[in-house]
Amino acid sequence: LSPDGRQVAYTVTSTEWKDNRYDTEIWLARPGATPVQLTRTAKGSSTSPRWSPDGKWLGFLADRGDKQQLHVLALLGGEAVAVTAVESGVQDFEWSPDGKWIGYTAATAPSKEMKERKEKYGDFAPEDEDWNQVELWLMAADPTTWGTDKPPEPTRLTEGSNYTVSSFSWSPDGTRIAIGHQRDPLINSWSSSDISIVVVADQTIRPLVTAPGPDQNPIWSPDGQWLLYSSSGGDTTSNYYRNGQLMRVAANGGAATRIAASFDEQIGGLSWTPSGIYFVAWQKTDRQLFRIDPASWAVRPVSSKALRIGGVSFSGDGRTVAFAGTTTSTATEVFLSPVETWAPKALTTISEQLAAWSMPTSEVVSWKSRDGTTIEGVLYRPADFDPTRKYPLLVVIHGGPTGVDVPQPPVGGVYPIWQWVNRGALVLRPNYRGSAGYGEAFRKLNVKNLGVGDMWDVMSGVDYLVGRGMVDTARMGSMGWSQGGYISAFLTTNTDRFKAISVGAGISDWMTYYV
DSSP states (O other): OOTTSSOEEEEEEEEETTTTEEEEEEEEEOTTSOOEEOOOOTTSOEEEEEEOTTSSEEEEEEESSSSEEEEEEETTSOOOEEOOOOTTOEEEEEEOTTSSEEEEEEEOOOOHHHHHHHHHHSSOOOTTTOOOOEEEEEEEOOTTTTTSSSOOOOEEOOOOTTOEEEEEEEOTTSSEEEEEEESOSSTTGGGGOEEEEEETTTOOEEEEEOOSSOEEEEEEOTTSSEEEEEEOTTOSSSTTTSOOEEEEEETTOOOOEEESTTOOSOOEEEEEETTEEEEEEEETTEEEEEEEOTTTOOEEEOSOTTSEEEEEEEOTTSSEEEEEEEOSSSOOEEEEEESSSOOOEEOOOGGGGGTTSOOOEEEEEEEEOTTSOEEEEEEEEOTTOOTTSOEEEEEEEOSTTTOOOOOOSSOOSSSOHHHHHHTTOEEEEEEOTTOTTSOHHHHTTTTTOTTHHHHHHHHHHHHHHHHTTOEEEEEEEEEEETHHHHHHHHHHTTOOOOSEEEEESOOSOHHHHHO
């Protein structure tokens, strides 16, 4: 959302059939006007739109022939121009609050040894021994130099062999940058995440949070006195399935305190605006927007359950919010709403492309598992469903395990769910124990019970539908991807009730996965 709350930049992904790829481009929507496409990157995508504080420029990332670079586009008209030329490409960026600077992150350039090895052997590297650290850079946001042969010279703010920047956030006065960093960019090193403060003027770095376990994603208060961040609270063993902790710490240092501790789900999409602290979180198969009162730390829902909310973005004064939302029968649309008097209005009409489609129905169903736990799932039925008939059943199991399946229109990804339903099958997508949205206690029910409890939940769901007289038990199949693939593999060796089972990217031997 633009700082004045009047324009929304968003991305749309479409299919490039000829090139066999997906293309993501940036669009612009204004209330009462038809959305327009702003970018068109040939053979690549345009992502991460960010407004300049004065709303006159839109920055974005795109690979237009020389790695992913930062580009800027004037909203009054003209071509987009690249303002960086980083050998390894730009990973992320953010305007300073006064609009005079842009901070960005980029990996260090490949070493001479790496280049020689790639030239000789191709894309070969010793596993977990070779990487490029991610550094934070600062460059002047000077429009008079953009598109010229004299671009501004960037300044490196962080460096070192044991330091990779994973996130950063400008202070409201633009004098400091809070950074989340870890020892290296390897996939398991997120557990070493800490938070530090970079003073822009002299480029000094002061550690702020150095507790065990991951502490990351710092967010400033509007007055610049405090920071919020997500933390495991020092937990390095069970933090994989427990709720993360939302912490508050003074920007000048001191003991951190936990807030919103009674909220029983994972907090995401955090924003601290002049009107309060906001976040989004799953509530079973709904995803809602919540507000934390900075005076009492009380949590209350802002949105209604009519829309399942994805990404959110606030105006400068925090009074207006733009968000991506979907319902059981619509594709994702972009909405705009006042925060205090929730009244979302759609700015896009993506769902119109579904008008001519045959629309199966989807609904949330629930049943009791073997140990008495209530399990929910999404059941898809043909549009001409006949309750007197018995139908083939396909069970499709999500990954994670902390994924969550919801009633929605055409499901993309691995399996052609709607096509199967339109050919006369039922599809059940169970939110087995460990799924997101049902609280910490539910999420840890498969701890030391992996596969076993999951199978209870899947098979009890099958029995529930069989008991309703809906299923032809001679024509049942199961499939899943990742953790869903593992559960499918477990079903393969523990039941013979399915005619066929597909194991997608599944783990069949945890010991080999561990080592």
